[in-house]
Amino acid sequence: MNQYIREAIAEGRAGMKAGHGGPFGAVIVRDGSIVARAHNEVLTSNDPTAHAEILAIRRASVELKRFDLSDCEIYSSCEPCPMCFAAIHWAKFRNLYFACTRFDAAEIGFDDEYIYRVIRGEAEQLQVESTQLDREEGLALFSEFKHLEGKTLY
Amino acid sequence: MNQYIREAIAEGRAGMKAGHGGPFGAVIVRDGSIVARAHNEVLTSNDPTAHAEILAIRRASVELKRFDLSDCEIYSSCEPCPMCFAAIHWAKFRNLYFACTRFDAAEIGFDDEYIYRVIRGEAEQLQVESTQLDREEGLALFSEFKHLEGKTLY
Numbered sequence: 001m002n003q004y005i006r007e008a009i010a011e012g013r014a015g016m017k018a019g020h021g022g023p024f025g026a027v028i029v030r031d032g033s034i035v036a037r038a039h040n041e042v043l044t045s046n047d048p049t050a051h052a053e054i055l056a057i058r059r060a061s062v063e064l065k066r067f068d069l070s071d072c073e074i075y076s077s078c079e080p081c082p083m084c085f086a087a088i089h090w091a092k093f094r095n096l097y098f099a100c101t102r103f104d105a106a107e108i109g110f111d112d113e114y115i116y117r118v119i120r121g122e123a124e125q126l127q128v129e130s131t132q133l134d135r136e137e138g139l140a141l142f143s144e145f146k147h148l149e150g151k152t153l154y
Numbered sequence: 155m156n157q158y159i160r161e162a163i164a165e166g167r168a169g170m171k172a173g174h175g176g177p178f179g180a181v182i183v184r185d186g187s188i189v190a191r192a193h194n195e196v197l198t199s200n201d202p203t204a205h206a207e208i209l210a211i212r213r214a215s216v217e218l219k220r221f222d223l224s225d226c227e228i229y230s231s232c233e234p235c236p237m238c239f240a241a242i243h244w245a246k247f248r249n250l251y252f253a254c255t256r257f258d259a260a261e262i263g264f265d266d267e268y269i270y271r272v273i274r275g276e277a278e279q280l281q282v283e284s285t286q287l288d289r290e291e292g293l294a295l296f297s298e299f300k301h302l303e304g305k306t307l308y
Contacts, residue, residue, distance in 0.1 A: 099287060
């Protein structure tokens with residue numbers, strides 16, 4: 001068994017037993033060492049974004065003092081939801097390893113796959129109604145950014 | 155102009171001018187009052203998940219002491235990336251309002267649309283290679299969760 005997947009699952013089990021949230025854990029590895037580990041903390045933090053992968057990324061970026069984690073790998077006990085999957089892209093990871101699938105997660109009551117269906121345009125009903133307003137005023141800000149001198153691009 | 159979109163854009167402008175991150179802001183509104191506001195802080199926090207919407211959700215859930223924000227609305231200066239869009243679902247919002255589109259964001263160098271293409275299976279190249287490992291061990295944890303007594307479902 002992969003040792004980092006084992007650690008990710010152990011994290012998820014510890015968080016579940018402590019009542020912190022669902023049975024999900026993640027670890028981030030660099031040069032064979034674990035630089036961050038986390039489990040789901042939605043229940044104890046009241047933060048709906050406190051998924052294992054998000055917390056692990058946040059901790060690794062604090063630890064390494066950079067938002068570019070492209071020299072790291074992320075291991076998760078379950079296939080990431082779209083929030084975490086996109087976060088993995090923003091953190092510039094190149095490799096993701098996971099154990100259970102999103103369909104396994106749905107079986108125990110976590111319907112990540114619904115959000116995937118919404119994004120793919122395949123959902124039968126939309127939870128969130130999206131409305132565009134005042135684009136011109138938004139574009140004025142983007143134009144200021146475009147012409148801003150000395151900005152850091154990332 | 156919508157007053158909350160105006161506030162979201164003002165937040166984004168303030169963050170951009172302070173050098174905290176890209177020109178993105180968001181506010182969360184409940185019963186006509188702003189309960190949380192945030193701008194992108196990726197650069198100053200070194201946290202790749204520190205997008206305006208994520209930070210606003212985190213602050214609103216701390217403020218209201220709950221992860222269910224279904225009685226709130228979220229306003230953003232720009233169409234959310236998939237990370238923030240999924241977070242909006244996890245927070246149980248029913249209404250999202252935004253000014254600029256993801257294509258406007260791409261024009262100023264923020265390629266949220268690439269991650270949308272990956273999720274839709276339309277990306278020409280994948281930044282992140284995903285590998286499934288040790289599913290049986292992951293399923294053992296999920297089975298423990300399924301049979302756990304007194305757990306909170308969310």
